[in-house]
Amino acid sequence: MVRNRTLGNTSINFFPVGLGAMPLSLEGHPNEAQALEVLNTFVNGGGNFIDTANVYCVDDSDVGHNEQLIAKALKQYKNANDIFVGSKGGLRRPKGKWTVDASPAWLRQSCEKSLQDLNSDSIFLYQLHTPDPDIPLTDSIGELSKLQEEGKVQHIGLSNVNVEHIESALSITQIMSVQNRCNLFERTSFKNGVIQFCENNNITFIAHSPVGGHYQHSQRGDNFLLKKLAKKYAASTYQIMIAWLLYKSRSIFPIPGASKTSSIKDSIQAVNVKLSKEDMQSLEANIN
Ligand SMILES: NC(=O)c1ccc[n+]([C@@H]2O[C@H](COP(=O)([O-])OP(=O)(O)OC[C@H]3O[C@@H](n4cnc5c(N)ncnc54)[C@H](OP(=O)(O)O)[C@@H]3O)[C@@H](O)[C@H]2O)c1
Numbered sequence: 001m002v003r004n005r006t007l008g009n010t011s012i013n014f015f016p017v018g019l020g021a022m023p024l025s026l027e028g029h030p031n032e033a034q035a036l037e038v039l040n041t042f043v044n045g046g047g048n049f050i051d052t053a054n055v056y057c058v059d060d061s062d063v064g065h066n067e068q069l070i071a072k073a074l075k076q077y078k079n080a081n082d083i084f085v086g087s088k089g090g091l092r093r094p095k096g097k098w099t100v101d102a103s104p105a106w107l108r109q110s111c112e113k114s115l116q117d118l119n120s121d122s123i124f125l126y127q128l129h130t131p132d133p134d135i136p137l138t139d140s141i142g143e144l145s146k147l148q149e150e151g152k153v154q155h156i157g158l159s160n161v162n163v164e165h166i167e168s169a170l171s172i173t174q175i176m177s178v179q180n181r182c183n184l185f186e187r188t189s190f191k192n193g194v195i196q197f198c199e200n201n202n203i204t205f206i207a208h209s210p211v212g213g214h215y216q217h218s219q220r221g222d223n224f225l226l227k228k229l230a231k232k233y234a235a236s237t238y239q240i241m242i243a244w245l246l247y248k249s250r251s252i253f254p255i256p257g258a259s260k261t262s263s264i265k266d267s268i269q270a271v272n273v274k275l276s277k278e279d280m281q282s283l284e285a286n287i288n
Contacts, residue, residue, distance in 0.1 A: 002246045002271045005253040007084075007125070007155065008176030009202040014084065016246055016271045018049035018206070019264060020257035023214060025056040025066035027096070030259050032069065039073035041261040043083060045268040051179070051206065051255045053088035053129060054110050054117070059096035067117035075119075086125035086177070086206075087114045088159060090132065090140065102132035104143035111147050127157035127179055128169075137168050145173040157206070163197045170201075179206035181213065182252070184241050184287050185220055190248075199251045207245050210254035211238045211267075225286050235273045238263075242270035244283055 004013040019042040024035040039050070056066035067087060074080040089110035090102035107128075114123060126144060131137050147153045157177035158169055169175050178198055180189045182205070189195050189205065198205040212220030217238075220226075226237040233240065238256070245254045258264035275283075 002243070003250065005204060005250070007204050008174070010155075010176070012084070014049040014253060015046045015268075016253070017047065017242060017268055018051055018253060018255035019047055020208060020255040021050050021052045021066050021070060022056045023257040023259040024069055025058070025062075026214070027058050029058070029065075032072075034261075035069050035259070036073050036076075037261050038258050038264055039070065040076075042258075042264045042268070043073075043077060043079075045265065047264075047268060048082060049084045049086065049253075049255070051086050051208070053091070053127075054114050055088075055091045055093050055098070055129070057093060060093045063093060064113060064117035067114055071117060071119040084124045085118060085120075086127060086157065086179075087118065087123050088127040088129040089114065090129035100130055100132045100134075102128060102130070102135050102140040104135075104139055107140060107143045108147065111152055115152060122151055123153050125155045125157050125177060126153040127159045127177065130160040131165055137165055138172055141169045141172045148173070157204075159206075159208070161194070163193050166194070166197060166201075166203070175203055177204040177206050177253075179208050179255075181209045182207035182245065183210050183212055183220070184226075184244055184283060185212060185216075187288070195249060195251065199249055203251070204253050205249070205251045207252055207254040210245055210256050211241045214257060223287060225283065229275075229279055229283070232279075233273050233275070235270070236266050238266060239270040239273050240275070240283075242267055243273040243275050244280060246270065247275050247280055 159179040221237040256267040
């Protein structure tokens, strides 16, 4: 089995595959019973990190939907303290659109609402959802750092960033994770040095959209080579995509989304797929 992932330079260990909880709350999301079943399936399968955000909801009338769902699920678990939740602030959802607001005031307000929705005194990992072109990054990070000093946030992470952003944030405070879109078909974070930077600086690289993303995953899974390797390893094409990320670097932590229990059940099993070096190379050479 693939080895666990670690958060930054801490000794906190994650099961190698996390759960991206976003599909449980976007337009067309499953009902509450099914959503709780997805969360339970993940935790019962050994998973211990759930990624969320205040804006995982349909629109601004139900901000916090995803966090409230996670809080409900955690309430049922005897081992709730061993399940880690990462949330985010820095976006808004006016009428269902996605807009950026990483102003210090909005980050503080969002964090305080997330604490309520998660029914918690402190958020384990709080990630800046994306840098705001209208606000100096250091101002946004400065506010997260204050929230951390106040104990409202335990660890700070970034999302949708390049190396320059990470360096700028590191000049203010310690950064434990970077969450960018990363999958076999979207390798920008390899090409622009973000993953190498994370490896060199003990920062966990959280791969969001690891199987192609919310809207494109079914086309991705249809790829000929993926299908061929899936057959060879008696795995699913999704497992091959996740296993590729797991073998690329010990710093990479994939968080596949799921709205069906069958999806997360399958994704968790990617930890048992032992891709050969030749097949890793073949995937990289033939898919881009
Ligand atoms: N930081 C950011 O800006 C950002 C942006 C996007 C996403 N994210 C985070 O990253 C997470 C993952 O990204 P994502 O959900 O957009 O895309 P994804 O993980 O690439 O794809 C998710 C979809 O793929 C399907 N799927 C996943 N594993 C499967 C499997 N083993 N077998 C069959 N189907 C499978 C699921 O379908 P079903 O719904 O049918 O189960 C799921 O809804 C999100 O949930 C969110 O937490 C962060």
